[in-house]
Each structure stands twice: as structure tokens, then as C-alpha cells.
Amino acid sequence: MKITGLSPYWFDVAQGDAIHNTVEMHSLFLLTGPNGGGKSSLLRSVCAAALLGICGLMVPAVSATIPHFDSIMLHMKSYDSPADGKSSFQIEMSEIHSIIAGATSKSLVLVDEICRGTETAKGTCIAGSIIETFDKIGCLGVVSTHLHGIFNLPLDTMNTVYKAMGTEEIDGHTKPTWKLIDGICKESLAFETAQGEGIPETIIERAQELYLSLNGKDLCAENAGTEVETQSPNSMLKYFDEPNDRPSRIMTKTVHSRANRVSSTERLQKEVASAITKVYQEKLVELYMPRNVSEVTEITCVTVASREQPPPSTIGASSVYVMFRPDKMLYVGQTDDLEGRVRAHRSKEGNVSFLYIIVPGKSIACQLETLLINQLPRQGFQLINLADGKHRNFGTSNLSLESLTLHQ
Structure with missing residues (x-):
């Protein structure tokens, strides 16, 4: 039909x-x-x-x-x-x-x-x-x-x-x-x-807090038992609750694709992964600091090589990604369809490589995308979509992350 x-x-x-x-x-x-x-x-x-x-x-x-x-x-x-x-x-x-x-x-x-x-x-x-x-x-x-x-x-x-x-x-x-x-x-x-049907803002805000907590655990459960591939890093977010405490530490795990000599592209990918990890760590601390729960988070940035496809675990998951162009320029984006987005970029740019991180929900993905677009250039990285960081209502201030008020 x-x-x-x-x-x-x-x-x-x-x-x-x-x-x-x-x-x-x-x-x-x-x-x-x-x-x-x-x-x-x-x-x-x-x-x-x-x-x-x-x-x-x-x-x-x-x-x-x-x-x-x-x-x-x-x-x-x-x-x-x-x-x-x-x-x-x-x-x-x-x-x-x-x-x-x-x-x-x-x-x-x-x-x-x-x-x-x-x-x-x-x-x-x-x-x-x-x-x-x-x-x-x-x-x-x-x-x-x-x-x-x-x-x-x-x-x-x-x-x-x-x-x-x-x-x-x-x-x-x-x-x-x-x-x-x-x-x-x-x-x-x-x-x-x-919210559009009149539910009070206080209820919506509390629901968002509960969603972040629950969705973090769901992501951990979905990824449990996943083996680390030798050709590219693996992605996982883990949240562990410890009652009557507050966030005190965030563990970072970086998986390297090869132990031998690192090319300039791989070196750039490692530097970008480190920058993304730092921004995301600060974002998580900001989100979870008001809560009386300690959450140890393991963050892994995943590379998708030039001839690789994203794994099935990315289907339907919210993710923030970076595209590495041959001229060393970067493109930062967010999507719920990473495979489709990779396919669309490669139809224009050729067999480029990517780096991505899975995040708990569309709202967090949008916030992290904007934060990266505004902060990566300050660390010396060249982006081709700087303008995308200017039409969001968060992430554009020069103030520190701790003083930002984010609207979801």
C-alpha cells in the first residue's frame, strides 16, 4: 500500500x-x-x-x-x-x-x-x-x-x-x-x-528530578553486561545510590582503541573526549548536587571510526555527538537517531569519524550540546556550527556552570 x-x-x-x-x-x-x-x-x-x-x-x-x-x-x-x-x-x-x-x-x-x-x-x-x-x-x-x-x-x-x-x-x-x-x-x-494543560510548575520540576534519577538507573540496567570492544570505546552511564549523602566524586573511564602509536586524528579525538567528559561531569554535579543522594557516575565517550556504524544500543537513545571533518573542524549535535544522523552527515562529508556519549533524555542532550558548542571553542577547538549555541535559553553565559539557571 x-x-x-x-x-x-x-x-x-x-x-x-x-x-x-x-x-x-x-x-x-x-x-x-x-x-x-x-x-x-x-x-x-x-x-x-x-x-x-x-x-x-x-x-x-x-x-x-x-x-x-x-x-x-x-x-x-x-x-x-x-x-x-x-x-x-x-x-x-x-x-x-x-x-x-x-x-x-x-x-x-x-x-x-x-x-x-x-x-x-x-x-x-x-x-x-x-x-x-x-x-x-x-x-x-x-x-x-x-x-x-x-x-x-x-x-x-x-x-x-x-x-x-x-x-x-x-x-x-x-x-x-x-x-x-x-x-x-x-x-x-x-x-x-x-505543563501545557495546567499542571503546576512545582509538580513538573519534581517530576523531572524523579525522571533523571530513574532514567539513570534504567540506562545502567540496559547496558549491564555489555562487553568492551577492542576497536572502539564503549558507552555506559552508571548511577549508584548511597543514601544520606550528596555527590562527592565522579569516576571517569576512558577506553583507548589502540595501544600503539596515536595518529593526529586519534589525538584530537582523545582531547575532545576529555573536554566533553569534564563539561558533562560539571553538568551532572550541578543537576544532582541539590539532592540528598550520592551518585558515582562512570562516563565513557565512544568513537565511531570512519567505516564503522553506531552499535544497536544507540537506537532510540538520546546522545550528543561530535563529527570530525578532514579539515579538523568539529560539528557538535544531539539526536535520538544516531545511525540516521551519521548516515546523513556522511552523505555530505564522506567517511568521517564520530565521537558520541549517551545521556539520560532529550532535555539533558540539548543542554549538553549547547554547553559544548559554547565551551569547546574556548579550549581551542574549531567548530563549524557556533551559531547553534546562540538560540538556546541556556549555556550561553560566561558565568561558571555552578551559577547557571537552566530551563528544561
Whole structure:
């Protein structure tokens, strides 16, 4: 199925409010994206276009090639049914059972926010198993989710592809683009959405503190047991809690790719890694100093050689990266799709090398990116994107890090 210029049918196209998307579907899509990013809108639009198309009617798109589906099955958010004595999760499982029982390789299956009504860990595993089942059936469709733990499961899928609703940075804030892209988006915009609906600032600030603490532990768990490669450094952030104390020390680990003679490029990479480590250490101390918790952090900068690709562990993870151009100029950026960003840079710059560090969340990535853009030139490094450090509301002051007030 291929739909070009797909538009949400409830918008007036003439007013210019509708964002058009191209949907080319050969298998199941596992769709991620932030709150308000357009996941549900895309599902509804695809469903309407497919239904109208197989009926021989006009579809809300510029053009469309739609196969003759034997069934179109759409599951949206479930609600409980007191009359039947069933919870919302029971209702969802009942509907998913009906979909699985009736789906064939000629079906279109659309499931919005799968397994949202139960405990996260088991819900994630149930969702993963359901996705495997749809993959084996061979149906076309979209399954959207905020259960990012799915990407850590050893899923047995052959054809399922990862799609996301895109985001962009505007004045230091992450905004949805409502465009369908390849890859994984783990940015939920939950804090921004809650704040936009009137949740008090004190609650949002406390939620951000709790998120930083929890997300640090999650990153440690995700990376536990990862072996260090001999060709390039490995990335890991570890947080260890010691109650009734405050941050007192930060441990730094540097892994060298070779023990023999170091080239000028490798020497530059080591110097940049050392600078990044120092800035990030100070940032972490600033973030965690007010808390009555001592956290020993192990920071590792990872190199991606000129003909290497980022490891799978970077998929969907927030990272800050540095691109090393042949003329020794540096480019500093942040992304949730490191592989895609590396591919895009190399299409313009050739087989350049990179250095990256995984950080706990988009907000920290944006802050660290801006701090590096403003501080690396002061240490003698030449950057090609200095202007990017001027349109953020943090990191541009000449004051010390301890006196900065950061807005997330």
C-alpha cells in the first residue's frame, strides 16, 4: 500500500493546517512518537483512506495505491465496562484476541497504544509477543506505542519496521513535526504536555528530578553486561545510590582503541573526549548536587571510526555527538537517531569519524550540546556550527556552570 500526500480527513486542506504524509507500507509498522506527535491521527487517516479506497471512493490524499484488503481492523483506546465487569485492559485484550483470530496476510491491522492499561514490564512483553504474532501472520498495519522497553526485547520478527513521528528543536524546545519518518522516537514530551494543560510548575520540576534519577538507573540496567570492544570505546552511564549523602566524586573511564602509536586524528579525538567528559561531569554535579543522594557516575565517550556504524544500543537513545571533518573542524549535535544522523552527515562529508556519549533524555542532550558548542571553542577547538549555541535559553553565559539557571 502506498499513499502519497495523506491528509487527516477532518482538517480543511485549503486552510493549510493539515500536514501531509507519504505512507509506503510493505509490512507492519511499529510506530513511536511524542504525545501530540500525530500517531493516532496517522492511524485514523490510514484507516479512512484504506476503507474509502477499497470501496472505490476518493481518498484524502494526492494519490493512493491500496490493495483489496479482506478486513480492516482498528483498535483505539479502550475504556472499562462496569456492566460487563471488565477493566479497560480486559476490554483491550478481548479486542486484540478478535483481531488475531481474524487477521490474515491480506488484512490491515491498526492498533493504537498497545497494552497501555496494565503494569509496564508485563505489558511490554505482551505487546512484544503480539507484534511477533502480527509479523508471522504477514499483515500490513501499524502498532503504535510508548512502551520503549519493546526495543530491548529479543523480538523474533522478520518484516516489522520501525517508524516514528518526527520532532525538531525550536528555540531550545522539542516540538512535533507530525511527519512520518524512519527510526525510533523515545521523546514523549510528557512534561511539556502536562505543563501545557495546567499542571503546576512545582509538580513538573519534581517530576523531572524523579525522571533523571530513574532514567539513570534504567540506562545502567540496559547496558549491564555489555562487553568492551577492542576497536572502539564503549558507552555506559552508571548511577549508584548511597543514601544520606550528596555527590562527592565522579569516576571517569576512558577506553583507548589502540595501544600503539596515536595518529593526529586519534589525538584530537582523545582531547575532545576529555573536554566533553569534564563539561558533562560539571553538568551532572550541578543537576544532582541539590539532592540528598550520592551518585558515582562512570562516563565513557565512544568513537565511531570512519567505516564503522553506531552499535544497536544507540537506537532510540538520546546522545550528543561530535563529527570530525578532514579539515579538523568539529560539528557538535544531539539526536535520538544516531545511525540516521551519521548516515546523513556522511552523505555530505564522506567517511568521517564520530565521537558520541549517551545521556539520560532529550532535555539533558540539548543542554549538553549547547554547553559544548559554547565551551569547546574556548579550549581551542574549531567548530563549524557556533551559531547553534546562540538560540538556546541556556549555556550561553560566561558565568561558571555552578551559577547557571537552566530551563528544561
